[in-house]
Amino acid sequence: MLNKYARAFFTRVLTPFAAFLIRRGVSPDTVTLIGTAGVVAGALVFYPMGEFFWGTVVITLFVFSDLVDGNMARQLGRSSRWGAFLDSTLDRVADGAIFGGFALWYAGGGDDVALCAVSIFCLASGQVVSYTKARGESIGLPVAVNGLVERAERLVVSLVAAGLAGLHAFGVPGIQYLLPVALWIVAVGSLVTLIQRVVTVRRESAEAEAAERQGARGSEAAK
Numbered sequence: 753m754l755n756k757y758a759r760a761f762f763t764r765v766l767t768p769f770a771a772f773l774i775r776r777g778v779s780p781d782t783v784t785l786i787g788t789a790g791v792v793a794g795a796l797v798f799y800p801m802g803e804f805f806w807g808t809v810v811i812t813l814f815v816f817s818d819l820v821d822g823n824m825a826r827q828l829g830r831s832s833r834w835g836a837f838l839d840s841t842l843d844r845v846a847d848g849a850i851f852g853g854f855a856l857w858y859a860g861g862g863d864d865v866a867l868c869a870v871s872i873f874c875l876a877s878g879q880v881v882s883y884t885k886a887r888g889e890s891i892g893l894p895v896a897v898n899g900l901v902e903r904a905e906r907l908v909v910s911l912v913a914a915g916l917a918g919l920h921a922f923g924v925p926g927i928q929y930l931l932p933v934a935l936w937i938v939a940v941g942s943l944v945t946l947i948q949r950v951v952t953v954r955r956e957s958a959e960a961e962a963a964e965r966q967g968a969r970g971s972e973a974a975k
């Protein structure tokens with residue numbers, strides 16, 4: 753949903769910055785790599801210490817690079833298969849670091865086995881949700897479904913909640929419970945999305961195979 757409705761807005765906002773980087777001779781791949789490194793550092797340095805506010809600030813500074821890199825590639829007329837591969841692969845690395853950072857906190861100072869497990873579930877289910885689309889498309893299916901919770905939703909829900917939960921350290925009472933609530937929402941939403949995508953791939957593959965059988969019968973009859 754966010755990918756559909758918010759992308760156009762962020763494209764307008766980020767286009768001048770993308771153009772500025774192009775003028776400075778920066779390449780889209782550099783933005784992809786530095787952006788991912790920043791997200792990974794923010795997540796794995798701050799979150800395991802329970803520093804949710806500063807971790808989210810650092811991640812937010814870098815995570816929009818994922819919208820800037822593609823914007824730059826399009827402005828340059830240089831969108832490439834390699835760029836698409838690098839972008840998607842490093843998305844998985846960034847997501848692993850964010851939910852891994854939450855899991856490390858709950859396994860350590862946060863001392864909550866259930867929330868550690870929910871964080872690991874968010875990490876794994878998010879990766880599998882993305883994999884269903886990549887694998888479905890690689891076997892020639894359209895995978896014409898995005899589902900309830902795509903990557904943008906996973907990130908926005910968990911990062912907004914983490915940033916706000918971090919304000920507890922500055923004396924805001926009660927707000928720390930936002931992060932557990934968000935993790936449960938992302939976990940359930942990812943599971944629903946996974947089911948939506950698997951059901952779609954199953955239907956599309958049955959339809960594709962039925963069409964192939966029909967085509968084979970047609971050419972047999974024509975002989």
Ligand SMILES: CCCCCCCC/C=C\CCCCCCCC(=O)OC[C@H](COP(=O)(O)O[C@@H]1[C@H](O)[C@H](OP(=O)(O)O)[C@@H](O)[C@H](O)[C@H]1O)OC(=O)CCCCCCC/C=C\CCCCCCCC
Pocket residue numbers: 754755758759762808809812815816818819839840843878881882883885886901902903904907908911912915916919
């Ligand atoms: C006082 C409190 C202070 C709090 C501190 C800071 C709070 C910060 C809060 C939020 C920041 C959230 C930012 C999240 C931005 C996410 C942007 C982003 O990178 O989205 C990526 C997404 C997907 O891009 P791709 O097409 O490159 O990726 C594809 C995708 O990964 C597919 O995965 P799948 O969906 O299938 O699981 C893969 O299949 C595919 O391989 C891959 O290529 O981009 C978008 O979707 C575009 C839309 C982005 C919309 C961003 C909206 C941000 C909205 C609000 C932020 C403002 C919040 C304000 C908070 C205020 C809090 C007080």
Ligand SMILES: Nc1ccn([C@@H]2O[C@H](COP(=O)(O)O)[C@@H](O)[C@H]2O)c(=O)n1
Pocket residue numbers: 780781782784818819820821822823825826830831832833834835836837838839
């Ligand atoms: N280093 C890169 C990164 C991205 N691309 C192209 O942009 C598409 C992704 O667009 P986003 O707005 O989601 O970043 C990707 O599929 C590539 O076509 C690129 O070429 N090089």
Ligand SMILES: [Mg+2]
Pocket residue numbers: 817818819820821822839
């Ligand atoms: Mg990108």
Ligand SMILES: [Mg+2]
Pocket residue numbers: 818839840843
């Ligand atoms: Mg991306």
